[in-house]
Amino acid sequence: MVDLSINCGGIKSPNPFWLASAPPTNSAYQVCKSFEAGWGGAVWKTIGEPVMNVVNRYGSMDYNGQKIIGLNNIELISDRPIEINLKEIAETKKLWPDRAVIASLMVESKRETWHDIVKRTIDTGCDGIELNYGCPHGMSERGMGSAVGQVPEYCAMITEWVTEVSSIPVLVKLTPNISDIRFPGRAAKKGNADGISLINTINTIMGVDLDTFELNPSVDGKGGHGGYAGPAVKPIALNMVSQIASDPEINLPISAIGGISTWRDALEFILLGASSVQVCTAVMHYGFRIIEDMTEGLTHWMEEKNYRRLDEVRGRSLACISDFGNLNLLYKAVARIDESKCIQCNLCYIACNDAAHQCIDLLPHNGKHQPKVRESDCVGCRLCFIVCPVDQCISMARIDGGSETLTWNELMKQMPQPVTWEALRQFQHKHGIEIH
Amino acid sequence: MKNVAPKLTTEEYESNFAEIHPPFSPNSAVAEANRCLYCFDSPCMKACPTHIDISTFIKKIASGNLKGSAKTIMSSNWIALTCAKACPVDELCEGACVYNQRGEDPIQIGRLQRYAMDWYVDRGMPELFTPAPKNGRTVGVIGAGPAGLSCAAELSLMGYGVTIYEAKNEPGGLDTFGIAPYKMKRQDSLNEAKIVERLGVKIKTGVSVGVDISIDDLSRKHDAVFLGVGLKTPTALRISGENLPGVHDALRFVEEVTSRNWSSVQVGKRVAVIGAGNTAIDAVTEAKRLGAEEVMIIYRRSKEEMSAYEFEYELAKSDGVVFHFLTVPTRILGSSHVEALECVRIRPAASGNGENRALEVIPHSEFQIPVDMVIKAVGQTPEQSFFSQIQNLTLSKGNVWVDPETYQTSNPKFFAGGDCINGGKEVVNAAADGKKAARGIDHCLTRLTS
Numbered sequence: 001m002v003d004l005s006i007n008c009g010g011i012k013s014p015n016p017f018w019l020a021s022a023p024p025t026n027s028a029y030q031v032c033k034s035f036e037a038g039w040g041g042a043v044w045k046t047i048g049e050p051v052m053n054v055v056n057r058y059g060s061m062d063y064n065g066q067k068i069i070g071l072n073n074i075e076l077i078s079d080r081p082i083e084i085n086l087k088e089i090a091e092t093k094k095l096w097p098d099r100a101v102i103a104s105l106m107v108e109s110k111r112e113t114w115h116d117i118v119k120r121t122i123d124t125g126c127d128g129i130e131l132n133y134g135c136p137h138g139m140s141e142r143g144m145g146s147a148v149g150q151v152p153e154y155c156a157m158i159t160e161w162v163t164e165v166s167s168i169p170v171l172v173k174l175t176p177n178i179s180d181i182r183f184p185g186r187a188a189k190k191g192n193a194d195g196i197s198l199i200n201t202i203n204t205i206m207g208v209d210l211d212t213f214e215l216n217p218s219v220d221g222k223g224g225h226g227g228y229a230g231p232a233v234k235p236i237a238l239n240m241v242s243q244i245a246s247d248p249e250i251n252l253p254i255s256a257i258g259g260i261s262t263w264r265d266a267l268e269f270i271l272l273g274a275s276s277v278q279v280c281t282a283v284m285h286y287g288f289r290i291i292e293d294m295t296e297g298l299t300h301w302m303e304e305k306n307y308r309r310l311d312e313v314r315g316r317s318l319a320c321i322s323d324f325g326n327l328n329l330l331y332k333a334v335a336r337i338d339e340s341k342c343i344q345c346n347l348c349y350i351a352c353n354d355a356a357h358q359c360i361d362l363l364p365h366n367g368k369h370q371p372k373v374r375e376s377d378c379v380g381c382r383l384c385f386i387v388c389p390v391d392q393c394i395s396m397a398r399i400d401g402g403s404e405t406l407t408w409n410e411l412m413k414q415m416p417q418p419v420t421w422e423a424l425r426q427f428q429h430k431h432g433i434e435i436h
Numbered sequence: 437m438k439n440v441a442p443k444l445t446t447e448e449y450e451s452n453f454a455e456i457h458p459p460f461s462p463n464s465a466v467a468e469a470n471r472c473l474y475c476f477d478s479p480c481m482k483a484c485p486t487h488i489d490i491s492t493f494i495k496k497i498a499s500g501n502l503k504g505s506a507k508t509i510m511s512s513n514w515i516a517l518t519c520a521k522a523c524p525v526d527e528l529c530e531g532a533c534v535y536n537q538r539g540e541d542p543i544q545i546g547r548l549q550r551y552a553m554d555w556y557v558d559r560g561m562p563e564l565f566t567p568a569p570k571n572g573r574t575v576g577v578i579g580a581g582p583a584g585l586s587c588a589a590e591l592s593l594m595g596y597g598v599t600i601y602e603a604k605n606e607p608g609g610l611d612t613f614g615i616a617p618y619k620m621k622r623q624d625s626l627n628e629a630k631i632v633e634r635l636g637v638k639i640k641t642g643v644s645v646g647v648d649i650s651i652d653d654l655s656r657k658h659d660a661v662f663l664g665v666g667l668k669t670p671t672a673l674r675i676s677g678e679n680l681p682g683v684h685d686a687l688r689f690v691e692e693v694t695s696r697n698w699s700s701v702q703v704g705k706r707v708a709v710i711g712a713g714n715t716a717i718d719a720v721t722e723a724k725r726l727g728a729e730e731v732m733i734i735y736r737r738s739k740e741e742m743s744a745y746e747f748e749y750e751l752a753k754s755d756g757v758v759f760h761f762l763t764v765p766t767r768i769l770g771s772s773h774v775e776a777l778e779c780v781r782i783r784p785a786a787s788g789n790g791e792n793r794a795l796e797v798i799p800h801s802e803f804q805i806p807v808d809m810v811i812k813a814v815g816q817t818p819e820q821s822f823f824s825q826i827q828n829l830t831l832s833k834g835n836v837w838v839d840p841e842t843y844q845t846s847n848p849k850f851f852a853g854g855d856c857i858n859g860g861k862e863v864v865n866a867a868a869d870g871k872k873a874a875r876g877i878d879h880c881l882t883r884l885t886s
Contacts, residue, residue: 064498065467343534350476362477369477389473390538 002302003309004295006040008275009195009253010169011128013040013100015295016266016310020257020278021046021104021130021173024288026078028088032095037288038295041100043197043278046077046132047085048106048117049144056217058284059206061232070232071281072206074217074224076138077106082117090124100276102171105162106132106144109154114161128168130255131159131193133184134175134200136227146200149175152187159191169194171255174240177203181240185250195253196244197278199237201227230281234259238272245273246318261290263297270310271317325409330431332400334378335360335385337371341393344368348384348394356383357436375399377436404431437682438773439705439808441727449698452725453617456751457521457547465551469498472543475534480545483532485868486513490529494548506556507564509549510631514589515582515867517557517628518611520550521620523864524745557627567636571595573881576658578645581609582863583854584664585632586870587877592635594878600637601654603644609666610855611863613691616718618725622694651825655849660877663836663845663852664870667816667860673710677768678812686711686719686813693722704808706730708777710765712742716813717752723811724755732758732805734765734779736795762795766802768810776804818856826850835859842876843869851877 004015018041019025019034031042053076061070078085086103093101103121107113121129133155135145148154155172163170172188174181176199188196203225207216215223237258244250256274260266261282269277282290307313337348337360349371352360359377362369373384380396388394415423428435444452460468472494480490489508496505509516525531525546533542556562575591577584580602588598606612608625615625633639645654655661670685672678682704692701707728709720712735724731733752735742738761742749753759760779767778781801785794817834830837830846836857838844843851853869855861 064470065463343537344479345473345475345534346477347473347475368479 001308002299004040004298004302006275006310007253008100008169008255009128009171009193011041011100011102011171011195011276013276014098015040015298016270016274016276017041017291017294018043018100018102018255018276018278019283020280021102021132022280022284023073023075024280024283026080028092031088031092031101034283034288034291035092035096035099038291039099039288041102041127041276043102043104043130044078044085044089044126046104046106046135047080047082048077048132049108049139049142050081051076051079051138053079054219056219059215059217059226061206061228061230068230068281068285070204070206070228070230071284072201072204072226072228074137074219074226077104077132077135082120086120086124089121089126093125093127100128101126102128102130104130104132104173106135106139109143109148109158111161114158115165118162118165122166122168126168128171128194129162129166130171130173130197131162132173132200133158134173134227136175136177136201136203137225146175146177149173149184149200150178152183155184156187156190159188159193163192163194171195171197173197173200173257174244175200176236176240176258181243182247182250185244185247185252189250189252193252195255195275196250197255197257198244199233199240199258201229202233202236204228229259231259231261234265234268238268241269241274242272242318242321245315246321263294263301266294267298267301267313268317270314272321273315273318275314323409325412326407328405328407329411330400330404330406331398331402332433333380333396333398334375335373335380335382336375336395336397337373337384338393338395339370341390342370343390343393344370345389346371347387347389351383351387356381360384376434379435437702437704437808438775441703441705441729443699444727449726453696453698456618457550459554460544460547460551465548466498466500468544469494469548472498473534479532479534480529480543483528484512485528485862485864486519486871487868488512488516488529488549490545490549493552494543494545497548497552502552502555503559503562503564505552509552510564512871513864513867514586514632514871515611515628515863516549517553517624518582518615518620519864519867520546520553521624522611522615524747524862526747527745528864557624561627561631561634563634565593565635567593568595570597573659574598574657575660575662575877576601576654577662577664578654579609579664579666579854580604580607580629580639580641581664581666581854581866582611583666583866583870583873584609584662585629585637586867587662587664587851587853587874588637588870589632589635590871590874591877592632592637594874596878598637599658600639601643601645601649602639602641603647605642607639607641609664610687613694614687614715614718615694616690616722617694617696622696646822646825659881661850662870662873662877663850663856664854664866665819665822666855668819668822669817670812671815671817673765673768673812673814675765675767677770677774680768680770680774681772682770682774682808683768683810683812686715686811687816689811690715690718690722693726698726701726703728704774706805706807707809707811708732708734708765708805708807709811709813710734711813711815712737712744712759712761713813713815714744714748716811717744717748719811719813720757721752721755723809724757728809730758731756732760732807734760734763734777736762736764736782738762760805764797765810769804774808774810776806777810778802778804816855816860833859838873839876842880843873844876844880848880851880 021043057075133149139145140147172193255276256269257278266277493508530542574597577600607629611625703726707723769776836852853873854866
């Protein structure tokens with residue numbers, strides 16, 4: 001029997017799927033509806049300072065006919081008064097005791113103000129607090145959101161103000177709009193956070209209208225950068241989550257956010273160390289109902305792999321992350337085309353010929369042209385494998401035998417320093433590596 | 437006609453003749469265009485007789501460069517709108533799409549081409565090509581069908597002065613008068629002629645060469661003459677009763693229907709179409725859509741041997757057409773008008789095989805089918821009386837013989853393409869012929885002087 005329940009820094013939920021602090025968690029109506037659908041938790045839309053929104057808040061990145069591979073927004077934190085939000089949080093928690101209800105907070109950078117809002121939040125009975133240090137627009141100009149997240153010292157200071165009065169777990173939500181995510185992560189640790197949520201949205205301009213020259217979205221002719229989320233940001237989020245997860249100085253539970261649309265996406269983050277995952281864009285596109293497939297798909301995967309609890313897989317891929325200098329230089333693979341599957345679209349040929357290493361030939365075959373790899377010239381770059389539209393038609397076959405391992409770092413210890421092209425050439429020649 | 441099919445309401449006619457393949461919406465066109473793999477060395481391009489660079493025009497639809505897309509299409513095919521709507525794409529480009537090999541639906545190339553071409557027409561057909569400066573030579577083109585228009589357009593771009601002589605009052609040939617309205621409208625074909633005219637080609641309609649102007653005069657007037665005259669003479673059944681009122685020629689009937697004056701087209705309650713080519717299918721489905729109650733195809737050979745495409749056959753069957761294979765009409769019966777068709781059943785003779793196998797009448801198999809209208813669709817042949825006016829013109833199996841490289845006929849001044857050289861193929865073949873003949877004409881004329 002699979003158990004999907006999790007504990008993220010002291011916040012427990014029956015499954016790892018939380019709604020991220022965003023429009024879908026704007027009200028008790030929405031959060032209760034999502035819990036009915038099966039969501040394990042919800043981070044309430046950030047409450048705090050008085051704000052007023054503008055019209056035309058979202059911009060979409062559509063690609064090749066696929067809608068919303070990325071979504072940006074210039075919506076602010078909750079535009080409903082603090083009192084109403086706190087009242088609804090309390091009511092919701094009372095109705096759904098087994099779900100995680102987390103309040104997201106953002107107020108001006110004053111100790112007393114933070115103390116006040118934290119105390120009032122704890123009074124709602126909610127399960128935890130998430131500090132919004134990420135909002136990249138609107139609030140940052142007022143010294144909040146990413147203006148805090150981008151300065152590790154502020155990050156540590158405000159986290160400390162919160163944790164010194166909080167009796168419930170505190171998560172710090174980081175902005176990705178920074179050169180090294182580990183610094184604000186360490187600052188959160190220093191401020192005694194119980195966990196880290198990441199990533200918040202990425203600074204983006206979604207597009208320019210070629211007729212009006214205005215930005216998309218446009219607010220009466222004007223626009224600006226917004227926060228980008230959705231499937232397209234997932235690889236960025238995976239990297240940042242892995243950085244936080246592998247940093248020995250941080251060592252905090254992670255609530256991962258960034259382009260999670262399916263159980264598969266969620267699992268990738270869990271394998272990189274996440275305890276819970278947060279979802280927004282996919283819900284904005286399709287509604288709360290996507291949770292059914294998420295929990296079911298994850299359960300089926302666990303059953304198939306014989307896992308009972310997510311703890312058994314959490315962080316399992318972190319061991320596979322390494323610096324470039326520790327990758328095996330003697331691992332060699334070449335592309336092989338399964339001619340029985342090939343449809344002769346010849347995309348592999350043109351990609352290899354124009355953009356890679358010219359090692360695929362087109363040979364006449366039944367009035368068409370069959371691509372064929374010249375293995376002796378194939379450098380194993382994998383571009384053809386990527387462009388091939390047919391499942392399992394091109395494979396990367398290992399040809400090095402697997403007995404020898406030598407990394408760049410090890411090689412540099414063997415070679416005179418600074419290393420010369422000639423020394424490298426000799427090494428390559430010895431191992432049958434030809435650079436054309 | 438004794439039993440005329442009752443007239444339908446306007447709504448019924450419009451619904452019966454609504455387009456089978458409606459246009460894409462902008463979103464669906466982009467989605468479909470993006471499904472294209474953009475193959476290198478793409479098989480669809482090879483399968484198209486005019487070799488349109490299909491994956492390139494499709495990628496331009498995806499990027500929103502519709503003008504560029506139309507230009508890519510027309511730089512290979514001047515009859516692009518008709519081809520988009522009337523080409524047997526299953527047999528050509530779409531049939532060659534690599535998606536078929538993956539067991540998936542091919543890219544809807546015809547509909548995408550139509551999308552780009554509709555866009556171009558809707559925007560008033562802006563200029564895309566600049567003809568070379570006039571080279572002082574002129575070419576006369578006989579027939580403003582797809583072969584003639586295509587040849588004229590190519591020649592005009594090369595700098596030739598081109599005049600098309602068209603016997604009918606409107607250009608386009610069978611594209612205008614011979615394609616079922618649920619595939620395309622006359623206006624589509626007329627727009628194509630307009631595109632060609634804008635390249636500087638003069639189209640003289642209502643001019644019948646051999647009647648209004650002699651072949652010799654035309655030949656003297658121009659440096660070369662292109663024959664794109666198609667097939668004019670309907671093949672006769674040579675059975676009694678063929679001249680009874682109620683016996684119609686398929687192309688005439690189809691032409692009447694393309695006028696879209698549905699209620700003015702007389703159609704019988706029970707209609708028999710003789711023949712099983714694509715024109716026969718057009719005629720029989722149109723008769724049904726005009727309100728005929730019983731429609732049937734009478735064909736002397738088997739289902740496997742009919743020249744109609746599979747999708748045409750499926751269309752006819754879904755219209756409720758009854759097929760009588762291995763059936764030969766022997767007499768059309770009736771006193772003052774068609775009343776019945778007498779047929780015999782035939783079977784393959786014991787010996788022989790394939791197309792050439794002998795057929796024999798099954799003894800005592802005569803039977804009569806009561807019908808009110810008979811439509812003959814057993815093919816057309818070139819107008820021999822016309823060709824006999826051209827000196828030294830060699831015919832091959834009744835069609836005009838041409839050099840396969842240059843499309844030059846046995847009379848060096850004359851070139852030919854389209855149905856009059858191939859006995860009746862697709863619009864796209866005529867378009868390809870016209871284009872290649874233009875190059876042949878240019879080659880021969882420049883070779884003569886250089």
